[in-house]
Amino acid sequence: MQERAPRMLFSARFWPSLRPVLGTSPSLTEREIADQPAAWERAAALAEAVKLFRAGERVALIGCGSSWSAAAAIAALRGHETDAFAASEAPLQREYDRIVAISRSGTTTEVLEALAQRTNGARTTALVGAPRSPLGDACDTVVDLSFADDQSVVQTRFVTATIALARAAVGHDLRPVIADGRAALEAPLPPARPHQVFLGTGWCAGVAAAAALVFRETAQAACEAYPAMEYRHGPIALAGERTAVWLIGEPPPGLADEVAATGAAVIRSALDPLAQLVQVQRAAVALARERGLDPDHPRHLRRSIVLGGAQ
Numbered sequence: 001m002q003e004r005a006p007r008m009l010f011s012a013r014f015w016p017s018l019r020p021v022l023g024t025s026p027s028l029t030e031r032e033i034a035d036q037p038a039a040w041e042r043a044a045a046l047a048e049a050v051k052l053f054r055a056g057e058r059v060a061l062i063g064c065g066s067s068w069s070a071a072a073a074i075a076a077l078r079g080h081e082t083d084a085f086a087a088s089e090a091p092l093q094r095e096y097d098r099i100v101a102i103s104r105s106g107t108t109t110e111v112l113e114a115l116a117q118r119t120n121g122a123r124t125t126a127l128v129g130a131p132r133s134p135l136g137d138a139c140d141t142v143v144d145l146s147f148a149d150d151q152s153v154v155q156t157r158f159v160t161a162t163i164a165l166a167r168a169a170v171g172h173d174l175r176p177v178i179a180d181g182r183a184a185l186e187a188p189l190p191p192a193r194p195h196q197v198f199l200g201t202g203w204c205a206g207v208a209a210a211a212a213l214v215f216r217e218t219a220q221a222a223c224e225a226y227p228a229m230e231y232r233h234g235p236i237a238l239a240g241e242r243t244a245v246w247l248i249g250e251p252p253p254g255l256a257d258e259v260a261a262t263g264a265a266v267i268r269s270a271l272d273p274l275a276q277l278v279q280v281q282r283a284a285v286a287l288a289r290e291r292g293l294d295p296d297h298p299r300h301l302r303r304s305i306v307l308g309g310a311q
Contacts, residue, residue, distance in 0.1 A: 029152040029218070029295040033281045036157045037181035039148040040164040040174055040274070047168030050143055052125070053078060058095065060122075062087040063102035064110050066155040066210050067162070071102055073206025074166040084206075087111040092118035100125045104149060104158045106133025115139070127165070129158050152296050154217045156281050159210050160274050163203075167274075180275035189283045190267055192290075193244040196221050197235070197264075198280070199228040204249035204273045211248060211280040217298045218284035219291065228252055231259075239264040246280065249273040 026034075053059060058081040061071035068086045075084035085091070087110040092099060099122045103111050106128045115124060115138050126139035129149030136142045148161035168174050196215050200208035205227045212225035226235055229252055231245075239245065239262035247256060247268040260266045269276050288295040 027152075027285065027295045029150075029154055029156060030282075030285055032150050032152055033156045033278060033285070034185055036160050036274075036278055037178045037185070039157045039161040040178050040181060042147050043145075043161045043165040044168045044174040044178075046143070046145075047165050050165075050169075052100075052143070052166060052169040053082075054098075057081065057097040059083070059098045059100060060085060060090065060092060060094070060096045061100045061102065062090045062092075062111060062114055064088070064108050066159040066213055067102040067104065067108075067111075069206050069210035069213060070159045070162045071100075071206070072209060073163050073203045074100075076203035076206060077163075077166055077170050087114045090114045092122070093120070095120055096122045098123045098125060100127060101135060101139060102127045102162060103133075103135050104129040104155055106130040106135035108135070111135060112138060127162055153298055154214055154295070155210075156214065160277060163207070163274060177272045177274055180272040181278055184271055184275040184278040185282070187269075187271070187279060189279065189286060190244070190265065192219075192221070192283065192287045193242050193265055194222060195238065195243040196223040197231065197239070197243060197245045198223070198225040198248060199231050199245060199251065199255075200225075200248035200273065201228045201252060202249070207273045207277055208246075208248045211246065211277055214277075214281055215284040215287075218281075218293075218295050219287040220293060220298070221284075221287065228255055231255070236262065246276070248276050 061075050061084045063071040064087050071084040075082040092114055101111050101115060112134055124139040125141040126135045127143045127145060128135050129145050131142045131144045145161060148157045150156055150158050164174060198208035198211040209225040212223040215221055216223040241263040243264035245259045245264050245266055256266050285295045
């Protein structure tokens with residue numbers, strides 16, 4: 001892909017710039033965001049020791065929330081014979097050779113129930129932040145991602161480290177990705193608009209979904225995510241001067257111009273898509289700060305969703 005200078009088109013008309021709040025100590029979420037390039041380095045090393053996929057296997061990936069977004073990205077990265085499902089909707093009665101369950105805590109009810117209800121003899125792999133957990137105990141193989149186990153409510157480094165692991169497993173060189181991740185920690189952020197949209201193609205559609213969720217959770221902002229070309233089939237009707245559209249990865253030809261014609265801000269970057277997600281995470285925290293919100297304690301959310309109990 002041809003390199004280009006980062007391009008950000010935006011207006012400060014509606015909300016103030018997302019600048020650091022002077023005198024404010026970094027939140028737990030911010031510290032975990034900053035740790036992501038280091039976590040990706042560890043994921044790359046782990047991928048050399050772990051055989052995540054085997055040739056010819058038909059694989060189903062399951063997860064909830066950000067882990068579902070990671071599952072979608074990983075399925076697109078592997079491509080052939082690979083599906084991704086929200087755990088609560090996973091049709092695991094189908095003939096799969098392997099089920100890969102993604103969960104930061106290893107306690108998510110829907111993931112455990114999906115595995116318990118499978119009707120075939122598929123092998124199971126857990127990508128988990130807490131290997132000594134119900135999910136770790138339930139699976140044949142456990143991939144220990146405890147080095148990326150976010151302690152904050154909102155997932156940041158766990159989802160990106162999981163995708164980084166899969167990218168290394170399918171042959172991506174993570175060295176430029178890690179370099180872009182470090183650059184993303186220092187890059188300027190655009191002013192926010194009240195309505196956020198995230199678009200991506202291929203595996204970047206999963207990254208776009210993760211971006212919308214982290215922004216929605218952290219900043220309580222109205223957010224949407226779509227496969228990039230699907231945005232033209234209805235959702236673009238809401239675009240206007242109050243909208244910011246983030247193009248994750250390389251957009252389809254002409255789409256940026258169509259979006260800009262609506263008056264929406266078009267935010268795009270030459271950084272790797274995972275690094276762009278780091279920028280989104282930082283922007284979400286900055287907006288939360290501007291709005292007087294605590295990024296470590298988003299309302300109505302818990303770190304792990306355990307039905308019938310609390311984590």
